[in-house]
Each structure stands twice: as structure tokens, then as C-alpha cells.
Amino acid sequence: MASQKTMKALVFYGPFDVRLEDRPVPKIIEPDDVIIKTTSAGLCGSELHRYRGHSKLGMEPGYICGHEGVGIISEVGPAVKKFKVGDWVIAPFTISCGVCHHCKRGVTARCVKVKSFGGPELDGSQAEYFRAPLADAFLVPAPDDLGELLILMSDIYPTGFHGARNAFKESPAVEWPTMDLAIIGLGPVGICGLLSALEYKPKRIFAIDGVEDRLNRAQKLGAIPLNFRTQNVKEEIMKATDGNGVDAVIEYVGLSPALRTAFEIIRPGGKISSVGVHNAEIPFTAADGYNRNVFIQFGRCSVRTVFDDSLASLRRNIEKVQDFIDVIIPLDESFAPALEKFEKNQVNKVVYKPNGMHPTL
Template sequence: MKAFVFHGPGKGSWDEVPDPDIENASDAIVRVGTTTICGTDLHILKGDVPEVTPGRVLGHEAVGEVVEVGDDVRTVRPGDRVLVSCISSCGRCRFCRERRYGQCRGGGGWVLGHLIDGTQAEYVRIPYTDLSVHPLPAAVDDKDGVLFSDILPTAYEVGVLNGGVRPGDTVVIVGAGPIGLAAIAAARLYSPWRIIVVDLAQSRLEAARAFGADAVVNAGEDPQQLVEDLTEGLGADVAIEAVGVPDSFELCTRVVRPGGRVANVGVHGKPVDLHLEDLWITGVTITTGLVDTYSTPVLLRMLTAGRLSTGSLVTHHFDLDQMEEAYEVFAAAAETGALKVVLGGVQHDVVDVPA
């Protein structure tokens, strides 16, 4: 089969690799119909994730068809259309029993495209199938469904829920990439008073407006002052960091009010200064985390019920064998306007859902 293979920092290519096989009784083999590229994949290509070794097939998001299952698999069978979660779960360890699947100690967690071969391929082996894939409702199209592998649950769990967004809150989201835009949609479920979005790219600020941001500001135009002006000097109740660079994290700590919450979502490849000389007296809560994907079934139900919209997150579509071109377009998002790129030729017939 063909797959996108990491060959070291700055190097990746669409190569011929061996087909995956069932290795454990809980495994399944999924034929990938649709996959996508995550900002984390760009971090891997830069060398920011040293656990990913040369030769690894990248990718941790997909919609596809089950073609083979191990003897212990009970929830799906060959022919089923499924959403592949970015997180695998053994279901038995302490963390899995606490629904902290991202911290699985039984061989799960974030393994796809990280510690084992991933989804940017024609076929992928899924460990712990019963807890690591979701049968996909017929009403959900592939290009929408694949967004629920990672970015929607990540924005919801690590951003909105960790940040404790409540009705009437002022929420600042730093970064209007796919995760930041998904955080807008997820935060709106909790009726905040105002959502303010910060980014460097004008095209992404426009996308933030379309997703429901109440105010947007370029990162180079003193966003801290805007937040102060809009909150009578108080600051934001919640600041969500959705970039993964030191400047964006430090901005979040400056715009949040005393007693507020900073929810870090971005993947950081460099150290960040934590200014405790300023923060120690403020009572600010800072959270970090890897998505656990426990919310995926709920989010899918909200999508099919029309309560959650993915809007225009998908801006570019490619065939699987155009993977290298898709990476170039996604990496140059400031020039191409790319938000989420989707790869694959399989498109599911959508069933109309009553409003």
C-alpha cells in the first residue's frame, strides 16, 4: 500500500510500505476513505516530537471501512463505516477507568502516527478497536466526520471544558487555526457573553468571524488593550491557547483576569516562560492536557441533531496520492488560506436530518 512516511526533520514522502496485519486479538484493519493533516503532524515534521522515529507512517484522524477484525473485537465487523479516534484506549488501566484515555498506560493513548503507524495511508491497523473507533451515523459525511477524530473533541475537552467556560463569560481564543475555530463552535454551546479571537493572519480572523467570534484582533495590534477595553479593564474569564508558541501562551496569561482560567491546547516545541512573579497573586488557573476523546459520541450526536456546526473548516480537498501537495498547502496556510485539508476520494451519501 501507499502511505505518508516520516524520514526525519523536514522530510516526509508518499511511499510504498507493507500492508498492516492483525497483530493482537483486539485489532482491526480499516481501509482509509478520508483522512486529514493535523498541526501536530507539522510539529512532527519540524522535529518537535522526538518520539516519532524515521520510518513512521503519520496521521491520527480518519474515516474508513473496517475490512478485518481480531477475534476479541465485538463492536464492529467488516463492512462497517467508522470514525477512527486519534486516541486509543486499553480500557483497563487506571487512567482509562477514569476516562483519561489520552494517558492510557496499557499501550494506548496517542499512538497512531506517533508510536505506531498512522492513518495517512490506504490502510491502518487500529489497536483496542472496541474503544478506539466509533460507528459513524449515516447522516454524517466523511469530510465532516473526520473532524471529530481530533480537533472537535480537542477543542471541546482541552479548551472549553478545561477552561471552564460558563454562560456570560468573556473568552479569548489565541489562534484561529482549525483548533481555535473549533473552540469557537464549542464555546458557543455554553453561551459566553463575548468571544474574542487573536491571530496574525487576516484570512483566519475572517474565518473566526464567520464561526461566531464577536471580536477579532491581529496579534500585532495590541490584543491585550482590546481585551481590557471590552471588559472595562477586568480581563478575560477564560483564555484558550491554540497555537503552541511562547508568545501566544504568554499573551493568554496577560489577558486573563484575576481568578480566571488559561487552557493550553497548543503543542509546544520550545520552553515557555511562566511569569510567576506576576501570576502568583492573581489566582489564575492554568490547565494543560492531551485530548481523551470521551466526548466524541456526545459531539457526534450534537452534530447530527444540528446543534454543532463544522461550518467551513474544510477548505481544501485532495486525493490520497496528493499527500505531499496537501502538506505543502497546509504548511503554507498564511498564503493558501488553508484551514483543514481533507484527503480521500470516498464520500458518503448524506441522509437529510430534520431540523
């Protein structure tokens, strides 16, 4: 049990207003809770929707930010059986019960008890401690071979993997080597998705973004870069595919223009796999969809369901993500310039170290 009464935490107050504050250390509320002493808390691109004021949800002020968390259990509720004080754990970004209808079908992201860390319903991980309900059902013991890369498994690698799997699963494996794929959005999740998609060995992957550093990274990994700021993406892709369009698009951005681009470059009968966190209207009509015969899958990743498979994929690609985390800082006043650089796409991945510990110590 934590002996201290207060802790440092990053608190959301509104667009471009996140503050470092002293908050009470969380306590056990339900018997299946645990309290986690945070060792790594990631800053995720989807948080920028709220930070920039684009979101329609989660804009209430006063909650602790962060839905990517890794740490050491410091306290366990009386009903917790699988974990004990001192265990290293990864907290997938949504809690789930494991026994409801949706969980049994593998849609743990839509559990009847689902809550996402870092929102009005559940304080997040960007603090010295955070509370994790339903611990036995959704927490994962931390592997001992990933070091700082553990944080990727709380959200972004499983989410990237999920987007890629959805793009290919409607097509038989014999067709994968003939497929043209496009990925829209090459932030951390998009690069994880690119690594996952490359494992299917498609014919080509077009990588679309407006940041040159991201495009260069994608090109080095084997994709064909397209800068939407300087190139006509639709024309380039139609030219390359004899006017047919790509077989599948994975959209990781969560903005209507990105989804519109996905629709414009997909071939008839193709698949759009959208995992970006959208906050606006769909930028095409039902009639448009009818006239294109397009398959579309939206939605949040069920991290707990895909965890093992995505972890295996991360391990296969471990050498390609060694430089993935480029900013590691304590949870102090230095958070503000790091957040500003992240918002401006000047850094790739920011990880806060609230307690100054490395997961392998």
C-alpha cells in the same frame, strides 16, 4: 482481508521531509486489532510541530503519518466482539483500553496503554490501510449523517469542544452570560472550539490569530477579531475589559508566545485552558502564577470520553462547518503541494482519500 500486499503511505523522515512510499499492508498483530481500509485521513495542525522541526518528540524517521482516520474495517482479530468486516468506523486519535484507572476516570488520553496514531509507536492513517489496536475499547461506529465531516470527529471537533468545556466548567452556569473569553489560534481546532464556546453564550469572545481569513471567519461566527501581527492584543483586551482581563482563555496553538499572551490577558482568578501541543518551556514563572491566582489546565483531549457530547455539538453547528474541508485529494503526488499550502496557512483543512471512497457510499 486485503488482497494487495503493498499500499501507498505518507512517511515522515524529518523536518519538511514527508514522502509518498509503497509500504506493506498492515497485519493483525494482537487479537484485539482490526485493520481499517482508509476512506478519509485528515491533516492536522499539530502535525506541523514535527513537520517544522519544533517538536522534541516523534522526530524519529520512518513512521506513517496521520492521526485522523475514518474507514471500513477490512479484517478483525479473534478477540474483537463489537465490530465486523465492513463496519464504518471513526478512529479517535489515541487508542485506549477502557478499563484502566485513568480510562475509568474519563482520562482516556492518558490510558496506561495509550498510543497516538501517526508516530513512532503506531503508524498512522495517511495510508490505504492502518492497524487499530484495542478496537472494542476505543473505535466508534461512524454516524451516517455527517458525510465527509466524519473526519472532524477523530480529533479536531472533540479537541475544540474539550478546550471550550474546560474554560467554562469552573464557573457556575449563571455566570456564563457575563463572561469574557479569548480564543488564541483560529485554525481548524480553534474554529471548532469557537463554535463550542459560543454555545455557552458568553458576553464576548475575542478571537486572536495572525491570518486574516481565519479572523474573518471568526468574526462572521460572532467573535471579536484581533490580529496579533497588527494590533497590541493585550492593550485592546485590557481596554475592552476596564483593565481586568478576560475570564477565560482557550489556547489552541501550542507555542510559548501564544501561552504567554494567554497569561497576559487573563484576569486574576481566571482560567487558562491550553490544548495546544507544547514543545517548549512555560513562558512565565511559578511566582507569576502565584501573583495572578490563575487556574491552568493543560493536556490532550480524551476524545473517547467527550465523543458523544462533542458529536451532539457538531450536529447543532453542522450548517456552520459545511465549507470547513476545502481540500480533498487522493493519496498521490498531489499531497506535497497540499501539505505546503497547509503549512503556510493558505488552506483550512486537507483530507486525503487513499481509496477514493466517500463515507456514505
